[in-house]
Amino acid sequence: MSEISFINTNAIELKLNDKEICRYLNMRACDGALCELIDGCKKEVAGIASPKAVFAKVSVKALNEKLSLGFGDVCSKKLAKNLCGCGEAFVFCATLGQEVDRLINKYSKIEPSRAIVLDSVATAMIEEFCDYVNDILGENRSLRPRFSCGYGDFDIKHQAEILDFLDAKKRIGVYLLDSYMMTPFKTVTAIVGIAK
Numbered sequence: 001m002s003e004i005s006f007i008n009t010n011a012i013e014l015k016l017n018d019k020e021i022c023r024y025l026n027m028r029a030c031d032g033a034l035c036e037l038i039d040g041c042k043k044e045v046a047g048i049a050s051p052k053a054v055f056a057k058v059s060v061k062a063l064n065e066k067l068s069l070g071f072g073d074v075c076s077k078k079l080a081k082n083l084c085g086c087g088e089a090f091v092f093c094a095t096l097g098q099e100v101d102r103l104i105n106k107y108s109k110i111e112p113s114r115a116i117v118l119d120s121v122a123t124a125m126i127e128e129f130c131d132y133v134n135d136i137l138g139e140n141r142s143l144r145p146r147f148s149c150g151y152g153d154f155d156i157k158h159q160a161e162i163l164d165f166l167d168a169k170k171r172i173g174v175y176l177l178d179s180y181m182m183t184p185f186k187t188v189t190a191i192v193g194i195a196k
Helices: 018-024 032-048 077-082 098-110 112-137 158-166 168-172
Strands: 005-008 052-059 061-063 066-069 072-075 088-095 187-194
Touching (some): 005 112, 018 032, 018 112, 032 098, 032 112, 052 066, 052 112, 052 168, 066 077, 072 158, 088 112, 088 158, 088 168, 098 112, 112 187, 158 187
Antiparallel strands (some): 052 088, 061 066, 066 072
């Protein structure tokens, strides 16, 4: 069994890019009023988000598109291509926590336009947090781009195996729904190959 490690970012400030937030809003740029709304939403999300992650290093055994990873066996040509030449990989789960979901849900009932911006801000934040996790994992080593369940032919059903393997429910409060989506909704699982 691989050792499970934990990352908590309450001590650091994630830098959110307004251009990325606008991209999630399907806008090229923001004007004065939208920029003010985005700034307010960034402060609101940052004030309640609790970014956490769990990860483990696993061995990678590949035979064509069939992969044996620490959490189970996977059949995926695209993931196999991504991990080609890697003898090991990191498996991780990162989340912003349940309070972000509650905030977005609250505004979806009373101010839907703000809820949309909050959702885009939270999406940018979980991606930024995943980049932060990658930076920690990549210290003194070269990593492949992260690859998540649901990308290409990497079946979303493997989400269950990853969460179980990382004990994500107990460690960081991540649950799997019947649809294989995760809650809190601003949660990501990924495989990151360690290049030789």
